Amino acid sequence: MLSRRLRSPAAWSETVDWFAILTAASLPWSTSLAAIFNTLMLLCMLPFLDVRAFLQFLKRPICIAPIALVLLALVGTLWSDASWGARFYAVNPTVKLLVLPVLLYHFERSSRGRWVFVAFLVSCALLSVMSWLVAFYPDLSIKSDRVERGIFVKNYIDQSQEFTLCAVGLAYPIVMLLREKRYRLAGLLTALALSFFVNMVFVIVSRTALVTIPVMFGVFALLHLRWRSIAIISAALLVGAALAWQVSPQLRRTADTFASDYTRYVEKGEPTSMGLRIEFWRKSIGFFAEAPIKGHGTGSTRGLFEKVATPADQHRASSEVIGNPHNQTLNVAVQWGVIGVVVLYAIWILHLLLFRGDGLANYVGLLVVVQNVFTSLFNSHLFDFHEGWMYVIGVGVAGGMVIRAQQAETKMGEAGS
Structure with a gap:
């Protein structure tokens, strides 16, 4: 039986699917497990x-x-002073x-792409439960520092990215189920989506998530809702946001830091x-202007940051040295100039066009x-481990499924003619 499976391409393909599923399921919890499962997937x-x-x-x-961006990074080592x-x-x-x-x-040829999405969703739902437990019982956290409330593993930025993607991602199946009058399942998914939002409102949320959630909902509404539905849902969301603002001190503190951080930086140069x-x-x-x-x-x-730092005053923002400017475009532009920026934007544009x-x-x-495009305004999320793998897995699996569906439609059209 085992020897037969070892000689079966279908069995190996199924194994690849399972390791892809395990990679997605482990990503919210462990970078090491995600890397191991991903390596095993590639080997299979x-x-x-x-x-x-x-x-x-x-x-x-x-x-x-x-592939071009990776090659550019390799070639770019030739003219670096580092x-x-x-x-x-x-x-x-x-x-x-x-x-x-x-x-x-692979997922152009596999029919199990949806399982990867479900695995990630279920894993994030379990992490949400754990986040609530850690919020009330901080000793349950496996993190050495307990500065971030409600964080069991990793950090609040990664967790907010996951919960945001899951919550907004559930909007489409909920609408489809309502149109099919499958109210029980739609209600279950609605409750799950709301649980992610409630966690972000009362436990912890990143400021990047606060900025990108309206953008992601706007994309969904414009593509999948009628104008009347958009108006009704927008009004409901505004009421919900106002209510959340009133009842959640955590949300108000997070939003207030926008103004306070900016004021302290401008007036005192605080980091x-x-x-x-x-x-x-x-x-x-x-730096970009020096080598465009x-x-x-x-x-x-x-x-480059070390050369322009002002170490005389270590308590000012101007003294900070970093290897990541917290903006994906600038991260690429500093290292590879306009050439790199063109390649980066080609990646985003081509992948946006794939999902039309x-x-x-x-x-x-x-x-x-x-999500990656807009959060990359404030971070280098395509290069960060967690958000980068969310992009690779999400686009890779969904893109393969889309190509598979397009090929099936083409074959049906050819058969019909």
Whole structure:
């Protein structure tokens, strides 16, 4: 029985599916487990990989763009002034993009893409429960520091990204179920979506999530709702937001930090969260202007910040040194100039265009890209481990499902004619 499965391409393909599912399920909890399952997934693809078909698939623009960014990072090591260790360390965040074409290729052929989405959703739902437990019983957290309330693993930014994607991602199936008059299941999913929002309102939420949630809901509404429904739901959301503002001190404190952080930075130069971002962006634009075409090279960012830091006053934002300017575009622009920015935006645009149709896969894929684009205004989320893998898995699985559906429609059209 075992030897038969080892010789079966279908069995190996099923194993790849399961490791993809386990990768998605483990991502909210553990970077190590996600990396292990992802490696096993890639290894299980090798025995029966159709190399010719795979290489042909890689010629598609949706595959060429992410591969081009990795190659640019490698080539960019040649003109960087950083140490070789720093150069190759800076290449590492881009390597995950090589998995994206692999997932697109596999899930074009697999029918289990939805299982990956369900695994991630269930895992995040369990994490939400754990977040509430940690909020009331902080000793349950496995983090050494207990500064972030309600965080069992990782940090509040990663958790907010997950909960936001799940909550807004459930909007599409809820609407579809309501149109089919399947009210019980729609009610269950609505309760699950609300549970994510309630957690963010009363436990902890990142400011990036507060900014991107309205954008993501706006994309959903414009694509999938009628104008009357948009008006009704918008009014309900405004009422809900006003109510949440009144009853949640945590939400008010998070929102208030926008103004207080900016004021303290402008008036006193304090290294507040927002003040540091403004300082990083201002300096990064200057670095980009010095080498606008090909940038300063891979891994050069920290050295550039060190040169312009003001160590005389260590308590001011201007003294901070960092290797990540907390903006994806500037992160790329400083290292690889306009060439890198063109490649980065090609990735986002090509993947947005991939998800132009209807259906769950198109909606999930579009939402993943939109979330990454807008959160990357405040962070380098395509290069960050957690958010970067959310993008790779989400676009890879959803994109493969979309390509599979397009091919099925083409075959049906050819058969009908």
